[in-house]
Amino acid sequence: MLTGHQTWKFPIPPVILSTATVVGPDEGEGPLVNDFDIVHGDLMLGQDSWEKAERVLLEESTKLAVENAGLTNGDIQCFVAGDLMNQIISATFAARTLSVPYLGVFGACSTSMESLAIASLLVSSGAANHALAATSSHNCTVEKQFRYPTEYGSQKPPTAQYTVTGSGAAVLGREGRGPRVTSATIGRVVDMGITDPFNMGAAMAPAAVDTIEAHLRDLNIEPGYYDMIVTGDLATVGYSIANELFEKHRIPMHQTNYYDCGLLVYDVNTQDVQAGGSGCACSAVVTYGHLLKKIKSGEMDRLLVVATGALLSPLSFQQGENIPCIAHAVAIESGRRG
Amino acid sequence: MLTGHQTWKFPIPPVILSTATVVGPDEGEGPLVNDFDIVHGDLMLGQDSWEKAERVLLEESTKLAVENAGLTNGDIQCFVAGDLMNQIISATFAARTLSVPYLGVFGACSTSMESLAIASLLVSSGAANHALAATSSHNCTVEKQFRYPTEYGSQKPPTAQYTVTGSGAAVLGREGRGPRVTSATIGRVVDMGITDPFNMGAAMAPAAVDTIEAHLRDLNIEPGYYDMIVTGDLATVGYSIANELFEKHRIPMHQTNYYDCGLLVYDVNTQDVQAGGSGCACSAVVTYGHLLKKIKSGEMDRLLVVATGALLSPLSFQQGENIPCIAHAVAIESGRRG
Numbered sequence: 001m002l003t004g005h006q007t008w009k010f011p012i013p014p015v016i017l018s019t020a021t022v023v024g025p026d027e028g029e030g031p032l033v034n035d036f037d038i039v040h041g042d043l044m045l046g047q048d049s050w051e052k053a054e055r056v057l058l059e060e061s062t063k064l065a066v067e068n069a070g071l072t073n074g075d076i077q078c079f080v081a082g083d084l085m086n087q088i089i090s091a092t093f094a095a096r097t098l099s100v101p102y103l104g105v106f107g108a109c110s111t112s113m114e115s116l117a118i119a120s121l122l123v124s125s126g127a128a129n130h131a132l133a134a135t136s137s138h139n140c141t142v143e144k145q146f147r148y149p150t151e152y153g154s155q156k157p158p159t160a161q162y163t164v165t166g167s168g169a170a171v172l173g174r175e176g177r178g179p180r181v182t183s184a185t186i187g188r189v190v191d192m193g194i195t196d197p198f199n200m201g202a203a204m205a206p207a208a209v210d211t212i213e214a215h216l217r218d219l220n221i222e223p224g225y226y227d228m229i230v231t232g233d234l235a236t237v238g239y240s241i242a243n244e245l246f247e248k249h250r251i252p253m254h255q256t257n258y259y260d261c262g263l264l265v266y267d268v269n270t271q272d273v274q275a276g277g278s279g280c281a282c283s284a285v286v287t288y289g290h291l292l293k294k295i296k297s298g299e300m301d302r303l304l305v306v307a308t309g310a311l312l313s314p315l316s317f318q319q320g321e322n323i324p325c326i327a328h329a330v331a332i333e334s335g336r337r338g
Numbered sequence: 339m340l341t342g343h344q345t346w347k348f349p350i351p352p353v354i355l356s357t358a359t360v361v362g363p364d365e366g367e368g369p370l371v372n373d374f375d376i377v378h379g380d381l382m383l384g385q386d387s388w389e390k391a392e393r394v395l396l397e398e399s400t401k402l403a404v405e406n407a408g409l410t411n412g413d414i415q416c417f418v419a420g421d422l423m424n425q426i427i428s429a430t431f432a433a434r435t436l437s438v439p440y441l442g443v444f445g446a447c448s449t450s451m452e453s454l455a456i457a458s459l460l461v462s463s464g465a466a467n468h469a470l471a472a473t474s475s476h477n478c479t480v481e482k483q484f485r486y487p488t489e490y491g492s493q494k495p496p497t498a499q500y501t502v503t504g505s506g507a508a509v510l511g512r513e514g515r516g517p518r519v520t521s522a523t524i525g526r527v528v529d530m531g532i533t534d535p536f537n538m539g540a541a542m543a544p545a546a547v548d549t550i551e552a553h554l555r556d557l558n559i560e561p562g563y564y565d566m567i568v569t570g571d572l573a574t575v576g577y578s579i580a581n582e583l584f585e586k587h588r589i590p591m592h593q594t595n596y597y598d599c600g601l602l603v604y605d606v607n608t609q610d611v612q613a614g615g616s617g618c619a620c621s622a623v624v625t626y627g628h629l630l631k632k633i634k635s636g637e638m639d640r641l642l643v644v645a646t647g648a649l650l651s652p653l654s655f656q657q658g659e660n661i662p663c664i665a666h667a668v669a670i671e672s673g674r675r676g
Contacts, residue, residue: 001463001464001465002415002464002465002466002467005415005439006415006416006439008465049657051653051654051657052657077340077343077344078344078524082444084425085651085653086424086425086651086652086653087422087424087444087446087649087650087651087654088444089649089650089651089653089654089659092527092649092662093654093659093662095526095527095662095664096527096529096662099526099527100526101343101344101524101525101526102524102525102526102527102664103443103445103452103456103524104443104444104445104452104649105441105442105443105444106420106425106426106442106443106444107441107442108425114441114442118441118456121459121460121463121465122459124463125339125459125462125463125465126339126340127339127340127346127459127463128340129340186415186416186439186440186441187439187440188433188437188438188439188440189430189433189434189437189440191434311425311427311430311442312425312427313423313424313425313427314424315389315423315424315427316389316425316427316431319387319389319390321427321431324430324431324433324434326433326440
């Protein structure tokens with residue numbers, strides 16, 4: 001299983017039996033609207049708090065993913081999930097609703113691929129026949145918790161990112177038809193001394209590059225092995241820094257198509273989203289909604305998703321700490337090639 | 339690997355190559371003082387904030403555990419850790435210091451066994467040759483975050499629990515001498531409608547019983563299989579409720595020695611700790627410090643640790659939510675018997 005120092009190459013690659021994505025109004029106005037299963041027209045989802053609305057996003061995506069796989073909750077041996085809220089309450093309350101064994105995880109916005117990697121390990125190792133990986137984020141819960149009261153409407157610098165309102169879930173199984181998770185690279189914490197929470201793309205880019213470098217080295221492959229490599233939520237500033245770092249580290253990314261989920265989920269030229277999308281749901285809804293459809297349709301065969309996370313807390317920021325970052329990579333392949 | 343619905347029975351049981359425990363002054367005045375590796379005389383540890391002090395606890399325990407195993411950080415393929423702080427910053431900053439691949443997890447006080455279970459799965463499945471599991475808590479960081487500013491010195495009801503200041507870490511390997519992790523049962527979220535954060539033992543007891551019941555059913559064993567079963571941090575109120583529930587559910591716990599780490603770590607009769615200990619570090623330091631010594635010395639052979647977690651956040655409590663709870667169980671055996 002362990003290949004190189006930080007990569008798991010799954011001897012029995014788990015099958016992604018189904019996925020489901022739920023998003024809010026801004027994502028519904030973005031270019032990927034047709035790739036999402038449920039698009040909500042308002043941010044409250046009929047709830048009396050944003051936190052409850054976020055929980056509903058996660059409850060909807062997990063319910064739908066289990067249904068789409070033709071399964072019931074009783075077939076799921078483990079729910080692996082996390083989110084950005086203090087004590088990951090969205091995931092916990094969704095786990096209460098699902099009533100299945102639950103592993104809570106936290107990797108900030110890298111949670112999407114951390115949960116998918118762990119769920120894949122569970123299934124590949126035989127610790128679960130079916131595992132459910134999911135994450136969520138909500139623009140207003142995150143603004144309120146990490147920045148200023150949302151009602152202030154405080155101005156933001158153009159380097160800031162816009163948290164995706166949404167949730168993505170995937171059901172993994174040992175057998176069946178569908179794209180397979182072939183490997184996962186677990187990231188290290190990278191801290192380049194950045195302390196500005198309004199410029200998280202710059203903080204996260206080096207972590208993404210560190211993990212991509214480790215992934216390629218561990219598996220002894222080049223970027224061209226993949227039809228596409230996407231980072232999680234670097235947005236314009238981080239994407240440009242990542243490209244500079246690839247050049248500096250002589251990683252031949254020109255061999256592949258390199259995108260960032262934070263730039264795919266919104267139209268940064270016409271939508272008021274500053275540098276682009278972020279949040280746990282950003283890479284989750286883009287991967288589970290948009291990119292997996294491209295694999296299923298035959299448009300591509302090999303995808304590497306490198307979800308990035310800024311591991312700050314409001315308190316660590318207030319106490320003057322740097323923003324430590326991490327990135328976890330998961331490879332998803334159609335199996336049509338090799 | 340999967341046995342029954344929620345238990346992993348490790349075909350290659352990972353070896354606990356080493357552990358390390360670090361505690362604060364109150365734990366140093368408790369009955370287990372001689373079982374801990376480092377006992378700090380003050381709560382600040384020479385730092386300028388309690389959060390930094392907590393981080394030092396975790397940095398010390400992980401450093402010592404790696405050294406005690408005769409390894410270096412480069413030998414560790416994965417650090418699995420979490421804590422009670424918002425966005426688990428103690429674990430993140432310790433991961434930055436260690437500079438090894440890192441999976442952040444959150445299960446409130448069940449994090450001790452959640453991290454040990456996942457680290458065991460990594461080693462048993464071959465995803466890591468060596469994995470490091472750890473957690474921490476600090477009385478003052480928790481009081482400040484979950485209850486009232488610590489300086490208030492607000493009075494507490496006798497059902498309240500006293501958060502352990504400490505950290506416990508364990509290094510797991512595929513080969514070597516030492517106790518082995520033989521199985522792990524992943525808990526479900528159990529919510530009995532309790533909303534009082536000053537009575538978490540009562541909220542957590544049903545989760546502990548649910549997981550113990552699942553563990554025994556999945557492995558088709560009786561409590562007498564174990565020389566000892568310990569819950570994580572139910573303290574006096576929760577311990578008594580758990581005993582009532584065992585009786586009600588006809589679980590013959592009289593066959594074994596049933597204790598609670600929250601009642602072992604302090605002398606509740608002489609120390610001013612209300613109902614007893616709690617916090618991620620409670621079950622971690624009692625297990626890694628006290629109980630493993632009993633296994634190594636031959637005093638016992640089979641131990642089941644059932645770490646309990648109250649998955650509330652300050653916000654979920656303020657919004658009137660119940661306290662959802664969870665418990666994860668890990669079996670540790672000497673291998674001397676069967």
